[in-house]
Amino acid sequence: MSAPPVPPVPAETVPLPGQTPARQAVRAPARRPADRTGAPGRDDLLRQDDYGRALLGSLMRAQLGATVSVLGPAILLLALYPLLAVLVPSLARDQVAGIPLTLLVLGGGIYPPLVVLGFWYVRRAERVERRFGELLDDR
Amino acid sequence: MTAPLSVGAVVLITVATAVIGMRGMRVARTPADFMVAARQVPPLLNASAISGEYLSAASFLGIAGLAMLDGLGALWYAVGYAAGYLVLLATVAAPLRRFGAYTIPDFAEGRLASPRLRRWATVMVLVICGFYLIPQFNGAGITLQATLGGPYWVGVVVLGVVVTAGIASGGMKGITVVQAFLYWIKVTAIAVPAIVLVLAVAHPPLGSVDGPAPASFAHTTVVRFPDTTRVDVARPVTVVASGTVDGGRANGALTLHPGNHTVAAGTSLRFPAGSAAPAVSSATGSGSSWSSPLLRLDGGRGHPLAATYGVLLATVFGAMGLPHILVRFYTNRDGQAARRTTAFVLLLVSTFYLFPAVFAVLGRMEAPALYLTGQTDSVVLALPRIMVAGLGGELLAALVAAGAFAAFLSTSSGLLIAMAGALSHDIMGRGVRAFRLSALVLGMLVTVAGLLVASVPINVLVGWAFAVAASSFCPLLLLGIWWPRLTRVGAMWGLALGGGASSLAVVASLAGFGSSGWPALLLGEPAIWTVPVAFAAMVVGSLLTPGAVPANLTDLLVTMHLPERLRRGTAGGAVQRG
Numbered sequence: 068m069s070a071p072p073v074p075p076v077p078a079e080t081v082p083l084p085g086q087t088p089a090r091q092a093v094r095a096p097a098r099r100p101a102d103r104t105g106a107p108g109r110d111d112l113l114r115q116d117d118y119g120r121a122l123l124g125s126l127m128r129a130q131l132g133a134t135v136s137v138l139g140p141a142i143l144l145l146a147l148y149p150l151l152a153v154l155v156p157s158l159a160r161d162q163v164a165g166i167p168l169t170l171l172v173l174g175g176g177i178y179p180p181l182v183v184l185g186f187w188y189v190r191r192a193e194r195v196e197r198r199f200g201e202l203l204d205d206r
Numbered sequence: 207m208t209a210p211l212s213v214g215a216v217v218l219i220t221v222a223t224a225v226i227g228m229r230g231m232r233v234a235r236t237p238a239d240f241m242v243a244a245r246q247v248p249p250l251l252n253a254s255a256i257s258g259e260y261l262s263a264a265s266f267l268g269i270a271g272l273a274m275l276d277g278l279g280a281l282w283y284a285v286g287y288a289a290g291y292l293v294l295l296a297t298v299a300a301p302l303r304r305f306g307a308y309t310i311p312d313f314a315e316g317r318l319a320s321p322r323l324r325r326w327a328t329v330m331v332l333v334i335c336g337f338y339l340i341p342q343f344n345g346a347g348i349t350l351q352a353t354l355g356g357p358y359w360v361g362v363v364v365l366g367v368v369v370t371a372g373i374a375s376g377g378m379k380g381i382t383v384v385q386a387f388l389y390w391i392k393v394t395a396i397a398v399p400a401i402v403l404v405l406a407v408a409h410p411p412l413g414s415v416d417g418p419a420p421a422s423f424a425h426t427t428v429v430r431f432p433d434t435t436r437v438d439v440a441r442p443v444t445v446v447a448s449g450t451v452d453g454g455r456a457n458g459a460l461t462l463h464p465g466n467h468t469v470a471a472g473t474s475l476r477f478p479a480g481s482a483a484p485a486v487s488s489a490t491g492s493g494s495s496w497s498s499p500l501l502r503l504d505g506g507r508g509h510p511l512a513a514t515y516g517v518l519l520a521t522v523f524g525a526m527g528l529p530h531i532l533v534r535f536y537t538n539r540d541g542q543a544a545r546r547t548t549a550f551v552l553l554l555v556s557t558f559y560l561f562p563a564v565f566a567v568l569g570r571m572e573a574p575a576l577y578l579t580g581q582t583d584s585v586v587l588a589l590p591r592i593m594v595a596g597l598g599g600e601l602l603a604a605l606v607a608a609g610a611f612a613a614f615l616s617t618s619s620g621l622l623i624a625m626a627g628a629l630s631h632d633i634m635g636r637g638v639r640a641f642r643l644s645a646l647v648l649g650m651l652v653t654v655a656g657l658l659v660a661s662v663p664i665n666v667l668v669g670w671a672f673a674v675a676a677s678s679f680c681p682l683l684l685l686g687i688w689w690p691r692l693t694r695v696g697a698m699w700g701l702a703l704g705g706g707a708s709s710l711a712v713v714a715s716l717a718g719f720g721s722s723g724w725p726a727l728l729l730g731e732p733a734i735w736t737v738p739v740a741f742a743a744m745v746v747g748s749l750l751t752p753g754a755v756p757a758n759l760t761d762l763l764v765t766m767h768l769p770e771r772l773r774r775g776t777a778g779g780a781v782q783r784g
Binding site (some may be wrong): 178181 | 281288289291292295296300411413515518522545546549553559763764768
């Protein structure tokens with residue numbers, strides 16, 4: 068399941084996805100502006116400082132999590148079947164109920180899991196965004 | 207062979223498309239209307255339109271034809287064409303819509319702040335659309351040839367005139383509805399004949415398809431040879447010949463003895479019912495290699511696993527890089543609607559791909575004449591009349607002819623719009639007049655190119671367009687959306703190396719370089735190495751030029767990733783095209 072976007076703790080440098088996080092000390096959130104009550108707000112996203120970047124990074128990471136959890140199984144499915152066909156050559160001759168297995172898999176069976184993964188991704192991505200919205204609205 | 211019903215069906219589809227398109231033109235008033243339909247297109251309608259534009263001659267004719275010719279492994283093309291939408295959905299659908307980019311050059315310029323990169327992207331748009339358009343015209347030529355029996359050029363010219371005139375006079379507004387309409391025509395036109403042929407018409411059991419190949423003629427069959435062909439006869443057969451066989455005039459009964467025979471162009475041979483069909487050197491040999499789940503292009507090529515992965519890489523990552531598809535995402539209300547639309551596209555496209563395999567399998571058993579004449583790409587068109595006699599066969603044949611023409615009309619109009627849009631906006635100066643002129647010039651150029659392409663399988667040509675897209679725009683979009691450190695320098699390196707290498711490989715392959723072994727694979731399936739090269743070039747180029755990261759990077763990332771609902775109060779809004 069996806070980790071909800073966590074309100075990030077302001078730190079010295081918070082990496083964006085793709086950057087290697089550097090070892091860093093965790094400090095109390097002392098650098099927030101005084102008018103803030105605790106939860107992050109929309110304006111923080113556009114601030115060119117570490118806090119804004121961290122907030123945006125947490126949204127992107129949560130989205131990317133949903134992406135990976137859907138594309139991972141799909142890519143395994145597509146990449147492993149040809150490999151299986153090399154390792155088990157009898158797949159080319161096998162039949163199920165008088166129909167060639169290749170016709171059943173490539174001509175039909177491989178599509179339902181792809182479609183299910185697609186609709187599942189839509190739900191997950193919308194949930195990630197809803198949670199992030201709740202986080203921002205909580206001020 | 208005249209087929210009045212099929213001709214009527216093709217005319218009907220063309221007229222219906224033109225009428226719906228004209229009505230749309232009257233609604234469009236400003237250049238903005240002209241270029242992009244109103245944003246409020248509901249997801250299912252939009253998904254039908256995207257699917258309508260996507261399912262081309264390759265899907266309607268090419269997949270069945272290539273699977274019949276080279277084996278069921280060619281169905282990986284269809285799997286990849288569908289799976290490409292899952293990747294598109296999970297990586298770029300919502301962020302691209304939120305960014306507000308209307309074309310890929312818009313995205314390139316907006317995301318990386320470089321007008322120069324924009325021009326490079328425009329060139330890639332023209333290259334990819336060009337590679338993709340030519341096989342559509344090829345398919346139209348084959349279709350009218352198969353239904354009318356006339357020369358190849360008729361279909362090419364008809365499609366060229368209809369599409370060019372339609373685009374130069376119409377606009378996107380009408381086309382959204384037209385494309386949606388054409389999707390439903392296409393899926394009906396392939397599903398109904400496939401279901402009827404499998405369930406209601408007598409045919410050998412599907413399991414016997416991997417028997418010795420090729421099959422025997424079920425009925426008395428007249429085979430017309432459009433090109434000079436060498437055939438290999440296994441068992442003596444007496445045919446009724448008209449033309450030139452083995453260098454001598456042949457008229458009347460002729461016994462072909464076992465061995466090789468040369469049949470001259472224009473010759474027709476009548477085979478008696480039940481006789482074994484002679485083999486042609488290009489057809490795949492034994493049964494189990496035909497039903498292997500690995501791709502064996504040209505009946506082998508030696509590296510089936512690598513070829514399969516090459517096609518998968520090209521199709522799965524190429525779908526997002528097709529310039530004519532991205533425009534459609536702009537007509538979604540917001541990022542969430544773009545995601546829902548894409549999921550429906552995956553469903554609609556997958557539904558369509560359940561049917562081409564049926565034609566490949568039945569065609570292998572029932573239509574061996576197509577192997578002899580090298581016309582396997584027309585199996586979808588020819589099979590109904592071969593398997594069903596009388597009016598039933600004519601009706602089914604008319605239905606598939608209509609569906610095939612729907613495929614050429616929808617894809618080629620979408621591609622021509624994308625090309626004309628890119629050319630007029632970035633090179634010829636903006637405005638409706640430049641757009642119309644671009645459409646006219648490009649339409650004529652591509653029609654001429656369509657006349658020139660030889661008998662390359664449709665699906666192989668389209669696969670190359672995907673390979674180029676996967677090696678250029680796919681890394682640009684993926685890295686541009688998810689990797690903050692991408693720079694304009696890195697993007698240019700990637701477009702130049704990936705797009706350039708894949709285009710050159712395709713041209714070399716077309717020119718006949720690399721006929722066997724690894725050279726054939728690396729030139730024929732370039733995606734397997736050009737996609738990694740493009741990604742690597744973008745990453746290395748960007749890491750070497752950290753100073754070229756755009757100054758407003760945070761704004762850009764927020765615009766792409768923050769849901770519209772939360773956007774009020776931030777500066778993020780649709781990036782307007784310049």
